[in-house]
Each structure stands twice: as C-alpha cells, then as structure tokens.
Amino acid sequence: MTNRKTALVTGASAGIGRQFAIRLAQLCDHVILVGRRKERLQALGEELHRAGVTSGSLAVDLASDAGIAAVVDAIQSEGPLSYLVNNAGFTLIGDFGSLPLAEQMEMVRVHIQATTALTHAALPAMRERDSGTIINVSSMVTFTPYRDVAVYGGTKSFVDNFTCGLALELVETNIKVQSLIPGFTRTELHNREAFMHYETPAVPDHLWMNAEDVVEESLAALNREAARVVAGQVNRSAAIAALRSQIDDLEAHHPL
Numbered sequence: 001m002t003n004r005k006t007a008l009v010t011g012a013s014a015g016i017g018r019q020f021a022i023r024l025a026q027l028c029d030h031v032i033l034v035g036r037r038k039e040r041l042q043a044l045g046e047e048l049h050r051a052g053v054t055s056g057s058l059a060v061d062l063a064s065d066a067g068i069a070a071v072v073d074a075i076q077s078e079g080p081l082s083y084l085v086n087n088a089g090f091t092l093i094g095d096f097g098s099l100p101l102a103e104q105m106e107m108v109r110v111h112i113q114a115t116t117a118l119t120h121a122a123l124p125a126m127r128e129r130d131s132g133t134i135i136n137v138s139s140m141v142t143f144t145p146y147r148d149v150a151v152y153g154g155t156k157s158f159v160d161n162f163t164c165g166l167a168l169e170l171v172e173t174n175i176k177v178q179s180l181i182p183g184f185t186r187t188e189l190h191n192r193e194a195f196m197h198y199e200t201p202a203v204p205d206h207l208w209m210n211a212e213d214v215v216e217e218s219l220a221a222l223n224r225e226a227a228r229v230v231a232g233q234v235n236r237s238a239a240i241a242a243l244r245s246q247i248d249d250l251e252a253h254h255p256l
Helices: 015-024 038-050 065-078 101-129 150-169 211-224 233-253
Strands: 006-010 030-035 054-059 083-086 132-137 175-181 228-230
Touching: 006 015, 006 065, 006 101, 015 030, 015 038, 015 083, 015 211, 030 038, 030 065, 038 054, 054 065, 065 101, 083 101, 101 132, 101 150, 101 175, 132 150, 150 175, 150 228, 175 211, 211 228, 228 233
Parallel strands: 006 030, 006 083, 030 054, 083 132, 132 175, 175 228
Antiparallel strands: none
C-alpha cells in the first residue's frame, strides 16, 4: 500500500515515547513500537488496534549492535516512514570517574549511535518522496552543563547539534527535522534507580510537564518548521537565560 503512513517510535513503552505512539496513531495507518519491554509494547499495540491502527513491535536493546540492526532492518522492510521519533534513552547520575564505563558507553550507544543509525536508515526513502518527519529527543541539559551527568549531557548535546545540522542540510526539502527539548517531565525515567538519591520532589511543580503536553507542543511546532523546540514556557525562559549567561561568561573571559 504505497500511500500508507508509517511511524516508528523508539522508547515507546512509557513516557514521552508512548504518548508519541498514541498521537501518531491518529495521523498514521501503521505504528512500529520499539522498546525493551515486550509486554508493554504488546499492550500498547492492542490499545492502538482497538483504535483502528495496525502496529508492529520490536523488543530490542538499542545499546547493542544487534538491537540497532534489527530496527534498521524494520525501517527498510516496513518503510518508507512518514515519522521517525528517536526517543529511547536513559541517564546515570554520579561522578564520571566513579560510574562504570560500560554503563556509560551503553548510554552513548543508545543516544548517539542508535539515533544516528536509525536516522540514516530512514532518510533515503524520505528524500526519494521529499516527505517525512524526524523528531530526535534531546534535553535541557543541552543549554546548561550539570555535574554528575557529564556523559548524559554530552550525548544529548550531540543529539541537538546533529539534528539542527541535519535540518540545515534538508532546508530546501519538504522533510521536517526537529530537536525536541523537554524539561522535567513526569515519566518513569525519574523513578529509575539512577534517581534514588536525587530529590525530584524538591523540583517545584511549575517546572514539571506531562508527556501529553510535551508531545502536543512538538507536533504543533512542526507547522512552524522550527528545528529546535523547547517544550514549556518556563523551560524556554530558562534556556534563554542559560544562553545569555554563556554569552556573558564568554565576553567576560574573552573581551573583544
């Protein structure tokens, strides 16, 4: 079926990824769900089926070469994609030198290697049709480096820079590319073991968003063709303040 619209979402079993899958099911005929938890993917697939949308699921670990290869194969066999959402990710909190290197390298593979490989796999068919949307999920840490998340921040900065650079390459096409930057979002990410010693309840309520609002802002911004989307007015204000602070710091240490 040549006119079938297909979306692929990584990290689809919970949080922002799950909400993307639900919303894109309203815009597409088929949704490919990628995540590590098979049971959750199957449950979401059944939910989409009841809504009249077909789906497929891939329970894979994107920290492995085999997992990335499996999704690349799915893109090539199930495509062309109308939407690709690279959302899969996790974080580790702690001193860089003390955290296990192997676990930090897994984060590098999920955030950088998988995002790059899946985007590269989806792009040729999008170019051929001159149509498609790629959304890569970054983080507010892109604007403000924090201690104890050095690798996480570095990988998310890559995602943002890579995505904005790709958007420039495709500016004369009808392919939309977006770096989505959410702030604190109420998802299972903040219930992970990595956050056991991080006082998320101390974060003021007004800084938190829910996954539904983040996804709605992302999709609405596609109409504005913005390469970088910071979800939430509070987060946008914080991002602007962080960038101004960096400019002030640069001017203070390197006067013209």
